Amino acid sequence: MAKIDAKKSESLTNTQIELRIHANPDYLCVVRTAVRQTVCIFGLQEDKAESITLAVVEALTNVIRHSYGGPCEKPIIVGLNKICCGDKNRPAVEIVIRDFGKQVDTEAIKSRDLDELRPGGVGVHIIHSVMDEVEFSHADDCGTQLRLLKYIT
Amino acid sequence: MADSSCSQNIIRGVRHQGKAMILELGGEIDLKCSAALKAKFAELYKQNPQVLVVNMEKVEFLDSSGLASLVGALKWCRQNDSEFKLAGLCKRVKSIFEICKLESIFQIYDSEDEALS
Numbered sequence: 714m715a716k717i718d719a720k721k722s723e724s725l726t727n728t729q730i731e732l733r734i735h736a737n738p739d740y741l742c743v744v745r746t747a748v749r750q751t752v753c754i755f756g757l758q759e760d761k762a763e764s765i766t767l768a769v770v771e772a773l774t775n776v777i778r779h780s781y782g783g784p785c786e787k788p789i790i791v792g793l794n795k796i797c798c799g800d801k802n803r804p805a806v807e808i809v810i811r812d813f814g815k816q817v818d819t820e821a822i823k824s825r826d827l828d829e830l831r832p833g834g835v836g837v838h839i840i841h842s843v844m845d846e847v848e849f850s851h852a853d854d855c856g857t858q859l860r861l862l863k864y865i866t
Numbered sequence: 867m868a869d870s871s872c873s874q875n876i877i878r879g880v881r882h883q884g885k886a887m888i889l890e891l892g893g894e895i896d897l898k899c900s901a902a903l904k905a906k907f908a909e910l911y912k913q914n915p916q917v918l919v920v921n922m923e924k925v926e927f928l929d930s931s932g933l934a935s936l937v938g939a940l941k942w943c944r945q946n947d948s949e950f951k952l953a954g955l956c957k958r959v960k961s962i963f964e965i966c967k968l969e970s971i972f973q974i975y976d977s978e979d980e981a982l983s
Contacts, residue, residue, distance in 0.1 A: 738898035745894070745927065763958045764965075770929050774897045827967050830941065832934035835966050839930060842965045 725809055728792035736781045736789050736812070741770055744791055748808070755795040755806050756865045765806065765863055768843040771836035772810050772859055780814030780857060787813055795865075804865040805845070813856035819849035872899040877906050878924060886982055887915035892924030895932030903935040911942055918943055921978045923954030928962055940972060949973070953981040 725731055730751050734740040748769050752762040769791065776789050792809040799805075824838035841847055846862035876899045878890040887910060895903060910918065918939065922928075936952070943950035951973045955963070963969040975981035 738896065741896050741898060742894055760957075760961075764961060767929060767962060767965075770896060774929065774931060777897065830937060830971060832937040832941075833930070835930045835933070839962070839965050 725790055725792040725811060728794060728809070730793040732791040734789055734791070735786045736777045736814075737784050737786070738774075738777060741773060744773060745770060748791070748793065751793045752806055752863075755793075756804065757806060757863070761863065764843045765808070765861075768840045768861060769808060769810070771839045772861070775836050776810065776812045776814065776857075779817065780812045782815070798862070806863045806865060808861040808863075810859040810861070811852065811856065813852075813854075816851050816855065816857055819851065819857070822849055872902040873906065875899060876903060876925075880910065883982060885915075886917040886919050887913065888919045888921055888978065888982075890921045890924070892926075894927035895925060895935075896927065896929045897931045900929075900931035900935050903932060904938060907935060907939045907942070911946075914946070915948055917949040917951065919951045919953055919978060919981045921953050921981075922959060923956075923978070925956070925959055928959045930962070930966070933962055933966065933968070936972070937968070951975060951981040953978045 730747070732744055732747055734744065745766050748766045749762050752765050753759065757765070773789060777784060781787055790811040794807040795804065796807050797804050822837055824841055825834045827835070827838065840861065844861045845864050848860040850858050852858050876891055876893045876895050878892045881888045881890070889906070889910065891903070920936070940950045953975045954977055955974060960969070963972065963974070
């Protein structure tokens with residue numbers, strides 16, 4: 714079994730709630746429950762909590778499939794925070810998803826044309842549709858960080 | 867990723883009523899189980915159903931991997947002159963169809979009875 718580099722396993726900083734899972738679809742249900750509950754605690758209504766949960770699951774699915782090339786024991790870290798941001802200090806739910814897999818060109822991560830009826834490829838569209846802000850960035854050592862923001866008011 | 871436990875978890879049964887084949891699903895359909903759903907559809911295609919109704923009353927969650935299986939089934943039905951209907955979607959599940967602008971592409975009914983009538 715490969716050793717996980719301690720540096721690569723560092724937690725997200727200043728995170729109110731943090732989940733660390735192996736890149737295994739078996740654990741998506743655990744993240745769903747945690748995200749749903751947390752987002753409601755942070756002040757969002759149930760319907761928004763459901764759509765945010767969906768967006769997070771889509772992001773994790775993309776990490777498992779594309780960053781890691783399939784299920785494995787490498788880590789995915791999900792951080793959830795309630796923050797105030799912007800000029801008017803608006804309250805928002807911030808979700809950060811960190812992986813340590815293959816880095817892809819963040820400019821190439823785009824929604825596809827929905828007019829074509831074909832299976833798959835709508836995860837990015839769902840994330841952009843649900844969240845107010847979506848930001849992909851490359852982490853210094855390896856992998857990608859995805860920051861999602863949903864304003865509460 | 868498709869295994870018997872996934873299949874048992876989400877596939878609740880297959881019934882026939884008249885010319886319709888009814889696939890009853892349940893649970894949470896995500897990356898863990900979507901391959902099992904796709905495999906089940908492939909098995910059902912061999913019976914060449916004239917009408918394929920998917921009863922989703924007990925489905926609590928559906929993500930894009932599950933949705934992809936349904937899109938695949940819709941496409942098969944269209945190519946084979948079969949009808950494909952979804953029934954009993956809860957609000958949470960219906961929302962992914964709306965986000966992906968598929969609510970008017972699929973035939974969606976509030977209940978299995980409405981889908982069969």
